[in-house]
Amino acid sequence: MIFNEVIGNIKDIDNLDGYHVETIYLNSEDMLKRILRVSSDQNREYGITLENNEKLKDGDILYNKDKNIIVVKVNSEDVLIITPSTITEMGIIAHSLGNRHLQAQFENDKMIIQYDRLVEEELKKDNINYERKNIVLKKAFKHVEFAHRH
Known part of the structure; x- marks a missing residue:
């Protein structure tokens, strides 16, 4: 699966009860890249190709369907x-x-x-x-x- 846009941020979801959250952990410098190949904490591989010079931020949601969310988390x-x-x-x-x-x-x-x-x-x-x-x-x-x- 390839993600082309950020569809929200996890901080904007009031209650995560009932959601399955899959997390993609990135280093800070990865947040500047427009094209990434990543693995999630569920060992699934994804591609990220953001358009319009969009930059990833901590908590960005790349997928949200049927109470399944894929979110970006920036390493400290x-x-x-x-x-x-x-x-x-x-x-x-x-x-x-x-x-x-x-x-x-x-x-x-x-x-x-x-x-x-x-x-x-x-x-x-x-x-x-x-x-x-x-x-x-x-x-x-x-x-x-x-x-x-x-």
Whole structure:
């Protein structure tokens, strides 16, 4: 079976009693892909070919018929959540991390980056407030590939 569209999100279903939920687990970077070949937790293989640049999100429903639902679940990622307390701290972070070309997301005055041991050591050294967590990202980190020389 090939899915061409997202037909809803599981968070919009008030009561899942009586439903059989089959889950497709994806990594964050898979959410950026338009064409995927996947396996579900029921060991069934499916294809996903979304149209119109549609991107998958955690909880998206790809199939819903006769109380059978196939839903996408995004795996959590190991990240550093950095919470600078001043604009000066943010400047220190930006300067320290800028040359590493790390992808970052910003949410509620927090900077979220993929876990990196060297970055964690730098944050500790500079006494910057952060925490390491496994979270489901709202959007995937986009990996930018380009040539870079110093």
